[in-house]
Amino acid sequence: MCRDRREEAAPGERGSATLFAVSCLAALMVLGAALGVVAAMVHAHRLAQSAADLAALSAATALAHGRDPCTAGSGIAAANGARLTSCEVVGRDAVVRVEVTGPRWLGQRGDLEAQARAGPA
Numbered sequence: 001m002c003r004d005r006r007e008e009a010a011p012g013e014r015g016s017a018t019l020f021a022v023s024c025l026a027a028l029m030v031l032g033a034a035l036g037v038v039a040a041m042v043h044a045h046r047l048a049q050s051a052a053d054l055a056a057l058s059a060a061t062a063l064a065h066g067r068d069p070c071t072a073g074s075g076i077a078a079a080n081g082a083r084l085t086s087c088e089v090v091g092r093d094a095v096v097r098v099e100v101t102g103p104r105w106l107g108q109r110g111d112l113e114a115q116a117r118a119g120p121a
Helices: 016-064 069-079
Strands: 083-090 093-100 112-118
Touching: 016 069, 016 083, 016 093, 016 112, 069 083, 069 093
Parallel strands: none
Antiparallel strands: 083 093, 093 112
């Protein structure tokens, strides 16, 4: 009384579940890659903001001690994997902007910038 399920499938439908499974797997792989790029961009932005904060603090400290604030900020930014793109002294505050190389995926360019300001308390 038990019938074999393979006998019930129409000849044109055999293997259709495999095609569906492969399609779902491909979609999940693309979604995973896209989420990986987003995670890399978030990480790069956090790195840029940390480098900007530390560079601004270093520049403000150098300014308070009579040294060149932009040189101090540039060194700290480079030590944290960023490039100092601008450095200004506004009153007694140091304002810096840094740039970090973002992820590269399919030729996409996504360098991320961050700005920070520091001065005496």
